[in-house]
Amino acid sequence: MTIIIRTTLLTAIFFFGLLPGSQAQTLKIDSLSGKYVMRDIIPVDTTLTREQIFGICKDWVVRNLKSSDNNILLDDKDYKQITTTGVVKTSDMPIALCSIANCMIDFKFTINIKEGRIRYTIENIVHYGTNSCSNPPERMTTPLEKWNLKVKLGKNVFADIEAKLTALTKDLALSFSRNDKDNW
Numbered sequence: 001m002t003i004i005i006r007t008t009l010l011t012a013i014f015f016f017g018l019l020p021g022s023q024a025q026t027l028k029i030d031s032l033s034g035k036y037v038m039r040d041i042i043p044v045d046t047t048l049t050r051e052q053i054f055g056i057c058k059d060w061v062v063r064n065l066k067s068s069d070n071n072i073l074l075d076d077k078d079y080k081q082i083t084t085t086g087v088v089k090t091s092d093m094p095i096a097l098c099s100i101a102n103c104m105i106d107f108k109f110t111i112n113i114k115e116g117r118i119r120y121t122i123e124n125i126v127h128y129g130t131n132s133c134s135n136p137p138e139r140m141t142t143p144l145e146k147w148n149l150k151v152k153l154g155k156n157v158f159a160d161i162e163a164k165l166t167a168l169t170k171d172l173a174l175s176f177s178r179n180d181k182d183n184w
Contacts, residue, residue: 006034027144027162030123035142038122038165042173046116053118054079055109060175064168082111086122088168091160093129100129100140105161111172120172122165127157 030037042051065086076082085110093100108124125144130137130179144161 027125027158027165029145033123034145035123038123038162038169039119040169041117041119042169042176043117044176048115050079050080050113051114053113053115054082055114056175057082057118057172060172061111064171080113082113084109086168088161088164090127090157090164093157096132098131100131103127103129105144106136107165107166118172120169122169125161125165127161 027036027038061082065084087104090103092103094101105125105127107122110121112119127142129140131140168174
């Protein structure tokens with residue numbers, strides 16, 4: 001019971017921004033790679049072992065990140081890291097009399113695990129969509145960094161992608177406040 005209360009309290013503190021470094025994270029340019037990255041640390045119940053934290057993260061990944069290539073590393077003997085790819089549907093984008101439809105992003109998602117906290121990293125974000133303006137319609141593949149060059153359209157695309165990824169990471173944090181630890 002105290003684990004649930006403690007986890008709920010940590011989650012509440014995390015979401016209301018009272019812990020340093022727990023403000024809502026946005027996509028930022030990584031100084032080394034020059035690409036957009038979303039990275040943050042999520043505090044978790046300190047009474048959980050690294051193996052238990054790994055199990056909760058593993059369950060969350062399997063339920064939430066349906067990868068296009070199923071490239072998932074879930075069997076880390078030391079319970080230190082999970083690496084996978086994810087695909088998230090995003091909004092279609094109207095352009096004059098046509099649109100870019102069937103939009104989605106895919107990305108690399110890494111969770112590093114230590115006792116009392118996890119760190120997630122989202123990187124290698126690529127946007128896909130079908131351009132109905134071309135004849136025949138063609139599938140477009142654009143790294144997220146390229147959208148920033150197209151000012152008006154890029155802002156809408158970028159904001160939608162950022163909102164979808166932020167919701168995903170908030171759900172990861174919430175998985176520690178649910179009673180997922182014993183859900184079999």
